[in-house]
Amino acid sequence: MSSRFTKLALGAAIGSLFSGGVLASDLVITFDDLNPDKKAAYEAAVEAFKAANPDINVTANNGDREAHKGTIRNALQNDAPDVITWYPGNRMGPFVDAGLFADISDLWASDPNLSTNFEAIKPTMSRDGKQWGVPYSYYQWGVYYRKDIYDKLGLTEPATWDELLSNCDALKEAGVTPFTIGTKFLWTAAGVFDYLNLRTNGYDVHNDLTAGKIKYTDDRIRNTFANWETMLDRCTFVSTHATMSWQDAISPFANGDAAMYVMGNFSVGQYKEAGLTDDQIDFFQFPEITPGLPRAEEAPADAFFIPANATNMENAKKFLAFVATPEVQGDWNKAIGQLPPNAAAEINTDDKFIVEGMETLSTAAGLAQFYDRDAPAAMAKAGMEGFQRFMLDPSTLDEVLEGLDKVQAEVYK
Amino acid sequence: MTSHVTRPDARFATSVSQVTIAALVMAIALYFLSSVISTSMIQEMLGLRRQIDARVPTFLIRICCLLVAIAAAFYAVTGLSMYKRNKLAWAPWLFLAVGLGFFIVYVIAPIFQSISYSFTRWNGLYDINGDWTGEWVGLQNYRVLFDDPNFYTSLKNNVLWLVLFMLAVPIGLFLALFLNQVVTGIRIYKSLFFFPFVISQVVVGLIFAWAYNPEFGLLSEIWSWFFCETKENIMGNLTRVCSVEPPSILGDEDSATYGIIAAGLWPQIAYCMILYLTGLNNVSSDQIEAGQLDGAKGWKMLWHVVLPQLKPATFIAIVVTVIGALRSFDMIATMTQGGPYGSSNVLAYYMYDQAVGEGVGRYGYGSAIATVLFLIMLVYISYFLLRMYQDEKEGS
The missing domain is CATH 1.10.287 (Helix Hairpins)
Incomplete structure (x- = not known):
């Protein structure tokens, strides 16, 4: 057997002397979402691309999202597909800096659709003044609440911090825990922090913090934590949050034991699965804290990138341009219940959360990606652990902030 | 001529x-x-x-x-x-060569590689040309490490694991003594007691994590018999109202590690028990009889006659328990991921977390943690190697 393989191998060695390169028209795509609706939308887009480009052999791979975070390192360095999904913002930083993503600024400049319809999200896709990827979807964050509980107690959507706090008082009076959350996997706490900081200090200060330009012990950040302490005190969170995942935290919300949830729009499907209807749940933007501050929002985007090692660069660019078209963006996001980053794309006007989300994001003064994408991963990990600790025991605040300063000094070198 | x-x-x-x-x-x-x-x-x-x-x-x-x-x-x-001239001297090395080759490439070399990474700042990436992207920072990682409260938490937890995990040895012995009797169906009881060791660590972790869950776990169910009552909430759904909240074992920094150790002890006790049960089979009945003639009973019999004969079993039980305590990684990964906020980390998990986990990518820092862990293990390993070497010398 081994001799047969040796012959094959020798044959291969000789063969390669006479001809080089690979088949011209391949395209290998690696996607990272196995959730049924996400998977179906991706496959539909790939089918549409195949139909439009019958001469290209498309291989569409798909895998688990969490596993992808580990395997992408190997994929980019050794065994690169032609197109791969990843997160923009700071999360793409290490790969861009190591030269593992291809610079596609020329595509952004030459494709009229990309250069005109993606103004809002372009900064997020840029690093060192160049563009590195094309976003296919994003979604809003905010407060999801039980409209039926609010109605029963005669409460209205709060527009200001004081209104939120007095709503909380009324809810507690009625025996309802105002907020649910599950911090076992940490990141949910970052959503609360981001909004408190964006509303207390605004987009620029928040950006400077995640970029490592402001210390965590800065007075402005301390103000954010002071507001958070007020929130913990008056707007209690469910007490067992440290042992719950974000999905676990839906059960007190669905049961009517908790009334509000700071979350991303991807959670709506899960509320409905838990038995809630459109009449029972609604959405409001996180209320204003510092009056007159331009309103910034969280809007994490998912994007496609081209590895620098890709074999079929031209086909990859063709696919990226295809994914950016208003039609594909519209269909894709209608199918997964999220928002298209393309401003010219249609949205699903029957979905009240999508309509409200579009309005929220299109009028926002700035878009943050989310704490664990805006801050480098090592900082984000320490930061989110700190948030969880603070939520469980606010008296540890000084220790937490000083600890975060130490990590910050180390990570941003 | x-x-x-x-x-x-x-x-x-x-x-x-x-x-x-x-x-x-x-x-x-x-x-x-x-x-x-x-x-x-x-x-x-x-x-x-x-x-x-x-x-x-x-x-x-x-x-x-x-x-x-x-x-x-x-x-x-x-x-x-x-080779032909020194066949006897060469042959063993020739047989060992492949194994040694793999051992050097996959065990020895990575140790030194990892020690060398601990002096660098590196995010684990090679650039497009395959060039290493890190930079040399000397002792910086160690300076940060010795100033890192998470490191001391992990170290403390490692010690807790080693000490508390040792409970498996006496409890296992007790169970073995208890089960070492002739009753109808004793084999069934023995296998039931041994059962937890057969289950994978991940499953044990999950079972305990559910049992501990303050919302729907077994412990909170029992708790609610005493402290809680079921009421209707504002939406007319049934909900539980407690005068004293059920403990959140894995969600509290003071109890998380103990909760995981208790879960880890469950299969480890079964393991020690089976080791002692086989050991008890080999206890010589002559010596027991001689002891009885001399009037030894109960504790005296156990301490002076039975235990000395169980010495080999005890040695193995201690060795596997120490190894088990150092292999706590799976349990922590399934039960808490080191949380809440890193308070149930051990060094091995903290290292993984900093280097590989969730794309944090502090490979240099992770390597520094690995090096410290390696040095600690080295003390233990050299003690055992020395002891085994001495035993062999005495034996020959």
Whole structure:
């Protein structure tokens, strides 16, 4: 057997002397979402691309999202597909800096659709003044609440911090825990922090913090934590949050034991699965804290990138341009219940959360990606652990902030 | 006279060296071939449409080339006259060579590699040309490490694991003594007690994590018999109202580690028990009888007659328990991921978390943690190696 393989191998060695390169028209795509609706939308887009480009052999791979975070390192360095999904913002930083993503600024400049319809999200896709990827979807964050509980107690959507706090008082009076959350996997706490900081200090200060330009012990950040302490005190969170995942935290919300949830729009499907209807749940933007501050929002985007090692660069660019078209963006996001980053794309006007989300994001003064994408991963990990600790025991605040300063000094070198 | 005797020898030597050289050349050529073969070459050779399909055949061809190269190298070495003269001394090393080779490449070399990474700042990436992207920072990682409260938490937890995990040994002994009797169906009871050891650690972790869950776990159910009542909430759904909240064992920094250790003890006790049960089978009944004649009973019998005979079982039980305590990684990964906020980390999990986990990518820092862990383990390992060496010396 081994001799047969040796012959094959020798044959291969000789063969390669006479001809080089690979088949011209391949395209290998690696996607990272196995959730049924996400998977179906991706496959539909790939089918549409195949139909439009019958001469290209498309291989569409798909895998688990969490596993992808580990395997992408190997994929980019050794065994690169032609197109791969990843997160923009700071999360793409290490790969861009190591030269593992291809610079596609020329595509952004030459494709009229990309250069005109993606103004809002372009900064997020840029690093060192160049563009590195094309976003296919994003979604809003905010407060999801039980409209039926609010109605029963005669409460209205709060527009200001004081209104939120007095709503909380009324809810507690009625025996309802105002907020649910599950911090076992940490990141949910970052959503609360981001909004408190964006509303207390605004987009620029928040950006400077995640970029490592402001210390965590800065007075402005301390103000954010002071507001958070007020929130913990008056707007209690469910007490067992440290042992719950974000999905676990839906059960007190669905049961009517908790009334509000700071979350991303991807959670709506899960509320409905838990038995809630459109009449029972609604959405409001996180209320204003510092009056007159331009309103910034969280809007994490998912994007496609081209590895620098890709074999079929031209086909990859063709696919990226295809994914950016208003039609594909519209269909894709209608199918997964999220928002298209393309401003010219249609949205699903029957979905009240999508309509409200579009309005929220299109009028926002700035878009943050989310704490664990805006801050480098090592900082984000320490930061989110700190948030969880603070939520469980606010008296540890000084220790937490000083600890975060130490990590910050180390990570941003 | 002398020339007459040496001539056949010399002829023999030349013929051997020709074959040897041929084998050596072949070994080297095959080795290079195995590294030159690429997926694109094989893809073209086999006429495959996609490069990705060529991965398995390429791997097989490479492995076969390597194996043939190794075989040829063996043949070459055994052909050497030097080998022929010292067969007895060479043969064991020849047999060990492949194993040693893998041991050096996959165990010894990574240790030094990891120690060298601990002096660098590196996010685990090579750039497009395959160049390493890190930078040398000297002792910086260690300076940060010794100033990192998470490191001390992890270290403290490691010690807690080692100490508390030792409880498995006496409890296992107690159970073994208890089960070491002749009753109908005792085998069933024994296997039931042994059962937890058969379950995978991950499953044990999950079961305990559910049992501890303050919302719906077994413990909180029992808790609510005493402290909670079911009421209707504002929406008319049933909900539980407690006068004292049920403990959140894995969600509290003070209890999380103890909760995981308790879960880990469950299978470990079963393991120690089975070790002692086999040990008890070998306790000589003559000595027990002699002890009885001399009036030994109860504790005295156990301490002076039975336990000394169980010494080998105790030694093994302690060794596997120490190893078990150091392998706490799976339990922590399934039950808390080191949380809340890193308070149930041990060094091994903290290292993983900082280097590989969730794309944090502090490979240099992770390597520094690994190095410290390695040094700690080295103390323990050298103690056992020394002891085994002494035992062997006494035995021979």
